[in-house]
Amino acid sequence: MKIALTFSTKAGLEAEFKNRLGAKGVSQASEDFFAEGDSPETIEAVQTGLQHSGHTVIGIEADNRAAGRLFEANPDLVFNMAEGLFGDFRESYIPMLCERLGLPYTGSDPLTLALCLNKARTKEILSYHQIANAPFRLIDSIDQLDGWEFAEPVIIKPLAEGSSKGIFDDSVVTDPQSARARIAEKLNLYQQPVIVEKFLSGAEFTAAVWGNGRETTLLPLVAIQYHELPAGAQPIYSYEAKWIWDTRERPLNIFQCPAPIDQRLYQQIEKVVLKTFQVLGLRDWGRIDLRLDDQGIPNILEVNPLPGILPKPEDNSCFPKAARSAGFDYADMLQQVVSIAARRYGIAS
DSSP, X not given: OEEEEEEOBHHXXXXXXXXXXXXXXXXXXXXXXXXXXXXXXXXXXHXXXXXXXXXXXXXXXXXXXXXXXXXXXXXXXXXXXXXOSSSTTGGGHHHHHHHHHTOOBSSOOHHHHHHHHSHXXXXXXXXXXXXXXXXXXXXXXXXXXXXXXXXXOEEEEETTOOTTTTOOGGGEESSHHXXXXXXXXHHHHHSSXXXXXXXXXXXXXXXXXXXXXXXXXXXXXXXXOGGGSOTTOOSSOOHIIIIIISOSSSOOOOEESSOOOOHHHHHHHHHHHHHHHHHTTOOXXXXXXXXXXXXXXXXXXXXXXXXXXXXXXXXOOHHHHHHHHTTOOHHHHHHHHHHHHHHHHTOOO
C-alpha cells in the first residue's frame, strides 16, 4: 500500500505557536506546551516499521500545507498520529482533511477525537451511559468558586490537553486555598476551562484496545506502580512522572504488564473499557486509562483515541508495551493497526 504518515513534530508545533501568538507579543510557552509533538526518532520508527511490512510511506507534517500534500500523494491509506496545538478540534485536523478528500485513514473520526479531547464532554457521555467516572466540576472563571463548598481531595487539570500537559505533582490539592491558586494558575496559563475532579485513591490501569465492532479486544493491561515514584510524590502520572523523573537513561519501573490482578477485576475492567470504546465511537485503536474508587469500582480517567507510540521499551510508552506483552513487535503493532483500518474500509492491506 501507499501510506501517508501524518504527524506533528515539536518543531512544527513551535512554528504554529509563533505564527499564532508571536504577533500578539507572546514569546514563551509553558514547559509542557509542546509535549504532544512527535520526535524525529518516533516518526522515523513508524515510517521504518510500515516500510518493513512492505508499504511505501510518505511523511506529511500536519501544517498548513498538509491538505495539498495529501491531495497530491493520493495515498491508499493515511496513518494518522498528528496532534496539533490549539483548540478542541486540533486532533481532528487530519481526519477532517481525509474526509474532505475521500481518503481512508486510521483511527477515530473527527467528532470522536474532539469529544475525547474535551474531558467534560467525555465525562458527560460516560455518565449518560452509566459508565463510572469521578465526579467533577467545570470551571471557566475564577468567579465560579464564590460560595463553592470544597470537598477534598481533588485533582485540577486543563479541559482539553493530553500527554499529562497541565497535570503536575501539585495538581492534587487538599485545601480550598491551594485549589483556588491552582485553578487560577491553569486558567491563565492554558487559556481554557479547567476540570476539578474528585481524586480517586485506588489502583490505576491503562488498557490498550484495538479492533472494531465484535472484533474489538484488549491487549494485556498495564498497571501503574506509583510506589516507584520519588518519595513524597503524588500517586498520579503527572508531567514530572512522564517526562522528568522517568528518563531513557534512568527509566522508572512504573509500569507492570500484564497487570497482576485477579480474573474478576480483569473482567470488570474489560467490560467498562469495551463499553467506553463503543459509546464514544472509537475506531481501530485507542488507550483508555482507569482508576479504582474507594469501593474498588473501575472509573474511567482518560480516553485517548490517538495513543502515543514511542518506539523504544525504555520510553515506557503504554500502547507499545501492551503490544509487546501480547507478542507484537513495533512493526507488527503498526501493521495490525493498518490491517484493522483496511478491513473497516474494505480494502486490502
